[in-house]
Amino acid sequence: MKITIEKADRSELKAKPDENNLGFGSYFSDHMFVMDYADGVWQNGVIKKYGDFSIDPAAMALHYGQAIFEGLKAYRGKDNQIHLFRPKDNLARFNRSARRMCMPEVDIDLVYGGIKKLLEIDQEWVPSALGATLYIRPTMIATEAALGVRPSKRYIFFTILSPVGAYYPEGFNPVKIFVTDKYVRAVRGGVGEAKTAGNYAASIMAAIEAQEQGFTQVLWLDACDRQSIEEVGTMNIFFVIGDELITPPLQGSILPGITRESVLTLTRDWGLKVVERPITIDEVFAANEQGQLKEVFGSGTAAIISPVGSLYYKGQECRINGSKTGELSQRLFDDLQAIQYGYKEDHHGWVETI
Numbered sequence: 001m002k003i004t005i006e007k008a009d010r011s012e013l014k015a016k017p018d019e020n021n022l023g024f025g026s027y028f029s030d031h032m033f034v035m036d037y038a039d040g041v042w043q044n045g046v047i048k049k050y051g052d053f054s055i056d057p058a059a060m061a062l063h064y065g066q067a068i069f070e071g072l073k074a075y076r077g078k079d080n081q082i083h084l085f086r087p088k089d090n091l092a093r094f095n096r097s098a099r100r101m102c103m104p105e106v107d108i109d110l111v112y113g114g115i116k117k118l119l120e121i122d123q124e125w126v127p128s129a130l131g132a133t134l135y136i137r138p139t140m141i142a143t144e145a146a147l148g149v150r151p152s153k154r155y156i157f158f159t160i161l162s163p164v165g166a167y168y169p170e171g172f173n174p175v176k177i178f179v180t181d182k183y184v185r186a187v188r189g190g191v192g193e194a195k196t197a198g199n200y201a202a203s204i205m206a207a208i209e210a211q212e213q214g215f216t217q218v219l220w221l222d223a224c225d226r227q228s229i230e231e232v233g234t235m236n237i238f239f240v241i242g243d244e245l246i247t248p249p250l251q252g253s254i255l256p257g258i259t260r261e262s263v264l265t266l267t268r269d270w271g272l273k274v275v276e277r278p279i280t281i282d283e284v285f286a287a288n289e290q291g292q293l294k295e296v297f298g299s300g301t302a303a304i305i306s307p308v309g310s311l312y313y314k315g316q317e318c319r320i321n322g323s324k325t326g327e328l329s330q331r332l333f334d335d336l337q338a339i340q341y342g343y344k345e346d347h348h349g350w351v352e353t354i
């Protein structure tokens with residue numbers, strides 16, 4: 001399949017938003033990349049003007065939730081080139097999500113080619129302020145018009161682009177996290193390891209209740225024992241206890257973050273003691289009482305690294321490192337950002353330049 005290009009007229013191009021006031025996910029670029037799946041094949045690949053879709057009210061995604069997505073960023077490097085961070089890992093994960101949701105896989109090289117072309121056409125939308133990026137959102141939804149629970153026979157794949165602001169406009173501030181034992185996000189055997197829309201719908205109520213009490217995010221516990229730590233809203237989580245860096249293992253209910261994997265690789269390169277093992281919330285609070293809990297941080301594409309200043313669980317507060325950013329959190333943030341923007345050498349072949 002060859003991807004057709006239908007550029008918007010100059011007169012139809014949008015005014016660019018103020019780069020210092022982008023927020024997250026509020027603006028969208030001029031073009032989008034779209035393909036259809038029907039009769040068992042992907043077809044009609046096109047890059048065209050950003051705009052509405054027309055879908056049938058019986059489109060199966062709306063009723064039965066076959067909807068998956070990815071999130072990655074384009075960074076404007078110091079050489080003014082556009083950099084992507086491990087983009088093919090996002091597309092491989094997209095295909096794993098597709099398999100789990102009984103949706104068709106995409107051809108990674110073809111989609112990567114389409115995304116690069118889209119970025120080339122909308123390159124002026126990649127911000128230049130450090131920290132500001134162009135967020136890339138590949139998505140697939142089921143569009144066959146039919147009621148009845150089974151895999152759809154038709155899908156739309158699309159990619160849209162959204163310029164987003166620096167996650168830390170006034171610096172790198174530790175967040176307050178609420179540990180919920182009331183709600184759960186996912187369970188082994190479920191769809192927690194897929195980036196599928198329903199996981200986020202399921203998480204909103206807990207997030208709102210936490211925000212009403214002044215917390216930034218929710219930390220999820222294992223759905224069965226309500227003790228083992230899983231992950232935070234849209235981030236994986238890490239603990240420094242004594243001289244060990246610990247993160248929960250991927251056992252089916254946790255999203256396998258690309259930032260998580262990058263943190264594990266860098267810290268192992270640095271010779272730190274790194275373990276993927278189950279860790280309970282009681283262990284974390286006990287380690288804190290013994291003065292052994294040094295740092296806690298989240299990892300994800302949006303924030304890269306998010307230091308955690310305190311955890312609240314069953315009415316108790318666990319304050320970490322005096323609610324200040326830890327040394328390792330800072331080093332990881334600085335190094336990952338420097339690699340993403342091309343200020344620091346990329347020893348792992350993570351960065352693609354377009």
Ligand SMILES: *Cc1c(COP(=O)(O)O)cnc(C)c1O
Pocket residue numbers: 071195231232233234235236255256257258259260299300301302
């Ligand atoms: C996307 C996501 C992450 C982070 O993954 P990255 O690839 O590092 O961006 C973690 N948890 C959840 C639930 C997510 O949706």
